[in-house]
Amino acid sequence: MPVRIVENKENKTVTAFLSGEIDHHGAKKMREEIDRAIDENLPSLLVLDFGEVSFMDSSGIGLVMGRYKKMRDLDGRVFVQNPSMHIKKVMRLAGLDKLAGIGDSSRKGVQP
């Protein structure tokens, strides 16, 4: 499973734990699963966890940007957690750090 979704109704938060390689081939399925969870829960915070993602190219940027737009339409926010050095580098190039919060601390649960 490339995406594991955890819904927290009280906090109005959806967390998507992504794993494996995010490229054009794999992004569509991930996108669809995350969007289904957003549509069902209408959360105010979407957390994308990249802890288990080993590779990402600009298709991953498209994935984050698309979810950012969707959450913005709901007046919600996106938080990217646990990206590796490589993934941070790709995200910085796209200026994603300016759109979504990016952080490391996942172990305490959901933030910020």
Next chain:
Amino acid sequence: MKVLNEMKITFPSKSVNEGYARLAVAAFASQLDPPVDELADVKTAVSEAVTNCIVHAYPDKVGKIEICARIFENGEFYVKVKDYGCGIEDVKKAMEPLFTTCKNGERAGLGFAVMESFMDKLSVRSKVGRGTCVVMRKKFSQRG
């Protein structure tokens, strides 16, 4: 400059081959014993070039993609990704960051920007109706 080693692969433009292509090139490049992060740069750049062939060059059909990688005597790594698809009308414009012809909003228009910033050199030649050829070069830093 003398070529010390060379590899060539040809495969159909099916998206399942994106992973194969970047891994094959990275495996070849590992002969130069590059630092892990620089090998990830090569993987990412190749993934961008190959994805562009699949998404843009052959939008409604399956076509041929060719990759040639070389190792030069001076330690430079070279990789060429070539398609025989629709071609690019205005290469300069296509290479501008955030430029995309994709309509569904799921592409960032950053593929060329990634190739440019993750590799040392990038050159793109294209002819409408004939295809596109992307050449990238990188000199890995010495580990040590």
